[in-house]
Amino acid sequence: MMIEDEYIRLIFGLKLKQIRTEKNLSLFGLAKLTGLSKSYLNEIEKGKKYPKTDKILILSEKLETPYDHLVSLKLDKNLAPIGEILQSKILKEIPLDLFGIKENNLIDIVANAPAKVNAFISTIIKIAKNYNLTRESFFLASLRSYQEAHSNYFDDIEKDAERFAELYQLDLSKKITSTDLEEILIEEYAYTVNDNELSKHDNLGELRNIFIPKNKTLLIDKNISEAQKTFIYAKELAYNFLNINDRLFTFPWIKFENFDQVLNNFIASYFAGALIIPRKSLTEALTNFFALEEWKPLKLHQIINHYNCSQETFYQRLTNILPKYFNIKNLFFLRFTHKIKSPTYRLSKELHITQQQAPHANRNNEHYCRRWIAIKTIQDLENSSKTRATFGIQISSYVNQKNEYLVLSSATTDPFKKDINRSVSIGMLLSPHLKKKLRFFEENTFTKKLVGVTCETCAVKNCKERASEPFRLERQEKYKEIANTVEQIISSYS
Structure with missing residues (x-):
């Protein structure tokens, strides 16, 4: 969720810009009318500044708008969806940084063209509902776009896998086995591997493993193939070697808290692939x-x-x-x-x-x-x-x-x-x-x-x-x- 002060500033700026536009006033015209500087009013409308009480009173009087309406966080119907978006977690959950976008830039876009952005957001929401798009499918689409933008090749992860192999004397010219990797998990990272627990639960038949972080216990299905076991171990080594803490705890996953967990799952999987297939x-x-x-x-x-x-x-x-x-x-x-x-x-x-x-x-x-x-x-x-x-x-x-x-x-x-x-x-x-x-x-x-x-x-x-x-x-x-x-x-x- 956005910081409360930031949200209050942005809502005030959106309302001020809407009222000014409805009264057919330019920023220059509003500055002449109120005696406030154009640059100061521009900062307010962009949500970067919140005016003091005396300035709000001036704006209320000159714009002939009730003071209570200006300071209220309630938006008119045509801007309400934007308020909902800003108050929700969506701006935090969208992996903007992967695509070189800063949250402040997005807020500026909203502030500069609220009606158009509102229409765009409403359209996206309707499309999502019509096609039954879930939060999971949205995150996976974001991850795919990230992979495609890099031609699905990440040299830093490749080098990390090779560095790991060198540190732990794994011969990458030979077939990597689960025994090779299990030894490192146990000796180096104090893991306990249990292949009996999952079979006791009939409803967990689709899970291949569960990781319990409190005591570093890895529950693994005893019926999985050697290749699957090797891949799971390689992913666990990736989480530890790359110091990834915000992670998923089951494979395949059954729930996730944020996009970073989805991204980190991809990074660990990529590392595993690079280690097993050099x-x-x-x-x-x-x-x-x-x-x-x-x-x-x-x-x-x-x-x-x-x-x-x-x-x-x-x-x-x-x-x-x-x-x-x-x-x-x-x-x-x-x-x-x-x-x-x-x-x-x-x-x-x-x-x-x-x-x-x-x-x-x-x-x-x-x-x-x-x-x-x-x-x-x-x-x-x-x-x-x-x-x-x-x-x-x-x-x-x-x-x-x-x-x-x-x-x-x-x-x-x-x-x-x-x-x-x-x-x-x-x-x-x-x-x-x-x-x-x-x-x-x-x-x-x-x-x-x-x-x-x-x-x-x-x-x-x-x-x-x-x-x-x-x-x-x-x-x-x-x-x-x-x-x-x-x-x-x-x-x-x-």
Whole structure:
């Protein structure tokens, strides 16, 4: 919440500016009328100064406005939403500093154009309500924007991970194990690891760990994989090594208090990825892989298996390394989840580097294109009698667009959610640079699919995979035809 004095100053300034404007007075005119300096009045309207009683009396008399109305914190209806915003925690919760914005700058904007800002805020609130945007989704969108603004590469965290490995004599050329990291947690940071407690609670089946800060106890699910355990330990080491105290205490999280906890969770996760999949070895492995004259998926699997990581951790790590070291910046990362026999596929995580490539999470409950390899790998997994991951690669060519993407995807069952499967995918824009970088790339090597975004907006004809008719597209075409007919009629009478 804003400091009370600051809030009182700003409200008084907003009211004074509104009254002055309604009376068609400039700042110069109000200065002449009241005998107060123009610069002093400007400071008041911007919420930087609060006038003394005698000055308020002068303003009240000359503006013919009751004294009580001027000093009241109650705003007129058209400014009330701004008052609510200023009194709420939103200005403190929005991570303005990540984008180089100071709170005082925002207050100046509000003070300079209150009516327009009020209309803008009201619009944002209505959009948020219509699309059921939550505080969590707002924070995650802010975090994604922060990642995208830095091409999802953070050199300081990379160096911290390497410095940690050097201090604790971890050989980054070899596979990092959970045993390596657990020893450091216990010996260096006095952790106690308990893998029995969580299994006693049936309703905690989706949690992989809980950290109890009071006695540094880490409760961990005994059924998690070696890769998951290693990642959890690496995150805990990040919190300690980087001296991060404002943190989340469960994985996955069940609640958070502020944006800093969300950001710090990302920092710890990035550190874990950089430690488990070191940039030097991954860069060397990818350089050799890209130099292959033929597409050999087994070689890619061998690279992944070299590291003690999940498919998702590896794909996300690619979004750090490819833009920085291979200048492959037009890419996206997607994670889909699907409940068996459900008609709905949910896009639960996304990241877009450089360009806002399709697809994006859809808030209108529309059906994502079933031709995407991200969805096909899930379908292949569910149709297979085998339990291991399924993989796929294709060129996705978007209908009525010039862009094509080379998309790699893999799907696995969710070990913590019954009857839930998920896929992770990374898509790279098929630019001349990418084709040159991937020596093995040939157009006829990979299956090419004409795809849409959602079935409801897709123009692909005779699509056998379609899950819904393109009613939104048809409606747009109908309105376009009507507009063209009206224009022709108007032209014929001109």
